[in-house]
Amino acid sequence: MATNEAYANRTSETLRDVVADIIFLLKQAGQTVAVAESLTAGSVMAAITSVGGASSVFRGGVVSYATDLKRRLLNVDGSLIDREGVIHGEVARQMAIGARKIATTDTAQPTSWGVSTTGVAGPDLQDGKAVGTVFIGIASQHQTWALGPFNFPGDREQIRQATVLEALSQLRELLRTQRADVQL
Template sequence: MAALTSVEGASAVFRGGVVSYATPLKQQLLNVDTKLISREGVIHSEVAEQMAEGARTITTFHGTPTTWGISTTGVAGPEPQDGKPVGMVFIGIASADGSQAWGPFSFPGTRDRIREATVIEALARLRETLVARSLA
């Protein structure tokens, strides 16, 4: 969210978002399936998809749906989580046409480097999605 809102004029198109580090917030705020999390953990492609869908839902207001939801879920370190290695990341993007996830990515480096690579990749995937949509 910080990367998106660092651009002047972002408030004209950016509604907001959710940072849901805690698993219960993924379930309660973003409506990620509890059984999915129990079965797969939070670092999973389907979790990324459901998080992106939840982001669209939670930022919809005044009867106007949010156009795009973007999510990331992964391990930035310093320790593995749920048996997933440091650097493993999934990215989700949702629109009215449906949702999709990419990954697992394996980003090397420090916690900051993994987070930076995740943002760059998420924005690249959104750009690809927008370009493909404009060509359709």
């Protein structure tokens, strides 16, 4: 797939820059992404779709703010939730897998990546976890990751913004690694 776009290496960057890199890397690889969000409530999807070209790589996603939606829509293990609560690395990992599955409508061309966020934005503890505790899940066709716990400081909005940036930065790093592996 030929393109006139160039990969931009920057010394300082914005969320928009991170997303532009993700879109570029996904396009180059012929891949797609879907999202499952809890504490970020659609902010990851909004960040991705705020950059031109997103429609060629972004499949969609779900905001599973309520616990029962994580179980029903994303197929997160109910016994895991009962035992650990929803603020847990394995919950994030299963949410990312669920994001890939719900966004795959054609089994010949499955959604390549799933990204998820779950955590506590505050103002109160949740499932015994402190405000600012966040887990991020990422799933590819071949591997899955449960990242965290991250402990982001600040108020509710600062925690949510930090989570969006971290989730997308983590995805970008995995895409860069994949690209480097392919070029070897």
